[in-house]
Amino acid sequence: MTFGDSRSPAGRGPRSVPKPKRLAHLRLDPRGYPIIAVIGQAPGDIDFGALSERRKLALATFDLCAVCALPFGEELRWQVSVDEAAATAKTLVSSEAPVHEVCALYAAQVCPFVSSPYARHGDEIRRGLKRPEVTFLTGFRQTARVFGRRSGLQTSERVLHFETTDVEQRLRLSSSAEAIxxxxxALQTEVEVTIDEAEREIATRLTELTTEESEDSGSVMAGAAWFVGGAFCPGVGKVQGMQRFAEDPMYTALARRVLLEPGFAKKFEETDDLYTRAAVKWLNSRDHLPKILASWRNTALNRARHGRPSPGKSGGGIDPRKSKRKLQGAARRKNRR
Ligand SMILES: [Zn+2]
Incomplete structure (x- = not known):
């Protein structure tokens, strides 16, 4: 998708709009648009219209805003829609990951094409031939479920879906003045997002290029998310881009060990893979896991206790006697592209 295309309707340029403080760590594309957390970040390959399923898995696992990659804390989880029926329902199921209010309003403000759903809802809108007349923003209290399924037609790819519930606020924006x-x-009342070191490390790894190859970190972060429980997301194994993790038994075997052996989870913190280490340290240092991850893990734990295989076809297959070093070496290698 092209920005700055003369056919595009005016969003205000990124340099003319003050940025929320919480976006300060995002890298900028050559035109000055902050590169949001849910899209691939590789230089020369920035496409604001293309959600990364691997990144969505990381966002769901660590429970982060799809724009800034920071936690929600006490803030609501916002979804943007141009469809009134969807926007006014009590529960919304969307292939978009939720965002902070200020992040949603900023994205809509700077350029309608920077963020969902403008970039993806219909060719006419995308090409700038037609602008949605009304934009609905809905603030939900919680993300109730995340799961993989087809995005629509039987032939379509499977993608992650987010179900948000408990509506607390609604915004209806019918003009750019209202959006401004x-x-x-939102900007005036923006509160600082307080995070600890482990959360900071996750946000950094997710929004910076990989340290060794300067590539998009979405894949290595999805692998890291898989280990700490992303593996147990319903339907994840068939989601676009997840085959690598689903088909190699090593990934789910390690996820099961992290789940079932607290001692292993602790030791796994010493892995020399930066991304896995960030994820495992984050996991081990939580007083409470985010609701979604906790529910995935609880289901897998119950299955394990009742002797049923965990979801996905790669529940086992690893010789437990294999040394930790060998597993970790494998994690490191396989987690690369
Ligand atoms: Zn945010």
Whole structure:
């Protein structure tokens, strides 16, 4: 998708709009647009219209905003829609990961094409031939479920879906003036997102290029998310881009050990893979896991206790006697592209 295309309707340029403080760590594309957490980040390959399923898995696992990669804390989880029926329902199931309010309003503000759903809802809108007349933003209290399924037609790819529930706020923006006002209000009342060191490390790894190859970190972060419980997301094995993790038994075997052996989870912190280490340290240092991850893990734990295989076809197959070093070496290698 092209930005700055003369056919594109005016969003305000990224340099003319003050940025929320919480976006300060995002890298910028050559035109100055912050590169949001849910899209691939490789230089020369920035496509604001293409969600990365691997990144969505990381966002779901660590429970992060799809724009800034920071936690929600006490803030609501916002979804943007141009469809009134969807926007006013009590529960929304979307292939978009939720975001902070200020992040949603900023993205809509700077350029309607930077973020969902503008970039993806219909060719006419995308090409700038037609603007949605009204944009609906809905603030939900919780993400109730995340799961993989087809995005629509039987032939379509399977993608991750987010079900958000417990609506607490709604915004209806029917003009750019209203959008500007709403954004100004959100900006003025923006609270600082307080995070600990482990959360900072996750946000950094997710929004910076890989340290060794300067590539997009989405794949290595999805692998890391898999180990700490992303493996147990319902339907994840068939989601676009996840075959590598689903088909290699090593990934789910390690995820099961992290789940079932607290001692292993602790030792796994010493892995020399930066991404896995960040994820495992994050996991081990949580007082409470985010609801979604906790539910995935609980289901897998119950299955393991009742002797049923975990979801996906790669529940076992690893010789437990294999040394930790060997597993970790494998994790490191396989986690690369
Ligand atoms: Zn955010």
């Amino acid at each position: 006002d709403a954004y100004q209000r």
